[in-house]
């Protein structure tokens with residue numbers, strides 16, 4: 001699965017994916033970002049780091065996560081569907097693959113405090129968890145709106161000893177929580193590490209987070225080979241908020257053109273309704289949270305407030321690598337509405353006994369739309385479990401009775 | 402000659418730079434506030450182009466940005482407001498300060514053209530990476546007579562300070578302490594040591610200290626080892642509080658209060 005020529009889809013020496021990426025940060029963040037950039041590869045490639053990372057993923061997170069042949073769903077859709085069960089990770093989503101990696105980096109950089117942003121609360125919980133594990137102080141910024149709709153995760157973070165700070169500016173969701181976390185890092189430049197929760201932000205974050213999440217596709221290769229005799233699926237589906245579960249699932253397949261990569265974005269109430277988070281459908285190139293990428297914005301370059309039923313997809317941008325996958329046509333981006341996501345969540349629950357996260361439900365909703373044939377192998381990254389979304393699902397129970 | 406160059410040739414100490422947000426508190430307040438600052442004796446003025454996500458700014462400037470956007474402020478509107486200021490007697494050097502995305506969406510060359518046309522002297526774009534500036538922006542800024550200002554913080558290494566100083570031609574903006582704008586910086590021994598340390602580097606550009614400068618005491622402390630200082634959040638608070646009909650007098654009093662002589 002490795003290529004010798006540099007991949008057009010991987011980060012280059014300057015920190016870019018084609019025209020996207022870079023580190024567009026004010027000088028106040030420059031030393032922090034530079035410290036990380038100068039050290040992250042050295043740290044990650046160190047054998048002792050790899051040993052500790054792998055051991056924690058195994059003994060603490062519970063990896064490898066299963067690759068499950070979903071037979072009833074396959075029959076219903078008319079293709080062959082495997083679910084990569086990231087929902088079975090400790091804390092209930094793929095987010096912890098990244099936080100384990102980053103807390104080990106933070107320790108090696110001598111940091112004592114951790115700051116993070118969170119949308120659905122899954123990244124916040126995964127950060128609070130590794131901070132408890134390593135005995136580091138943890139501050140999580142979360143939009144006021146998200147604090148309301150993802151209450152169980154707020155309580156989990158508090159239970160784990162983290163301080164949850166409401167972000168009250170702007171749309172009071174993930175974008176604003178990210179702004180506040182960055183401001184916190186600006187004010188605490190020497191002793192604090194910012195554990196960003198997706199493949200967004202200034203270089204080297206998108207690359208570092210993708211590397212930690214790449215364990216997902218490394219396992220898919222092994223498991224698919226074992227179960228089907230082939231290492232490559234025909235289709236690989238994942239939802240994209242910032243894009244970390246997708247980046248991890250796609251990672252080792254980027255240069256395998258036979259694998260069709262499908263990224264599901266949140267259309268919210270519909271891309272033409274003004275209540276949407278479908279970044280590639282509605283956005284343009286620009287700069288957001290320290291990276292050149294594609295983002296939803298006004299003609300005047302003001303960032304638009306996104307909307308999605310799913311807090312983890314309620315973000316006006318995507319990671320720079322995804323912008324490049326979109327611009328080059330390497331991945332297909334699909335817009336999935338709240339309604340389609342709910343349908344898919346109830347379908348999976350009833351057919352397979354798995355309640356998916358609302359974010360994940362957007363990836364599942366692509367299944368009938370991709371034109372997969374009966375014998376095609378389709379892998380869906382089941383990024384997280386739906387316990388945190390039960391309040392939302394409960395409101396719709398009657399409709400699906 | 403660029404008005405900034407002229408200013409710093411004439412004046413090498415106690416230079417007062419005042420920041421305010423364009424289109425704040427009301428959409429059409431930009432030019433009246435600019436005029437009042439010039440009349441009150443500000444040496445240069447930094448006009449903030451409002452942005453939805455100003456990560457380097459604290460609450461006061463965040464709120465002024467949001468209010469200006471709610472008032473309908475845009476980059477294009479700002480250039481309309483400024484279009485004949487140089488014919489109307491505004492002689493004070495003007496910097497535009499803002500985040501990169503609105504500038505990029507406006508079109509960088511068109512932006513530089515407009516700056517030159519209305520008589521802007523320099524730019525502060527805090528999230529413009531140095532290498533992008535060198536590669537893409539520097540020739541344009543030079544072509545349209547725009548000077549560039551770079552920020553330096555207490556965490557910036559001496560080697561990088563020198564690199565920034567080599568590329569800047571307006572002044573060096575010394576961020577007083579780690580934090581966003583409007584944080585309460587007391588001009589303590591740490592800040593003093595940092596300003597001394599920077600002074601000892603013997604930079605080619607003038608230096609102005611910003612973040613947390615709010616009154617005569619902090620202005621004097623900041624200016625001791627530098628060319629002067631920048632006031633932002635404290636001035637925005639004044640604009641918030643002053644009644645519209647008493648604003649010119651309040652600005653007079655504010656500037657006189659910061660720099661009594």
Ligand SMILES: Cc1ncc(COP(=O)(O)O)c(C=O)c1O
Nearest residue numbers: 122198241242243244245312384
């Ligand atoms: C279960 C789950 N899936 C997906 C996402 C979206 O993030 P990303 O696009 O980085 O994978 C989230 C974010 O909170 C999540 O909780």
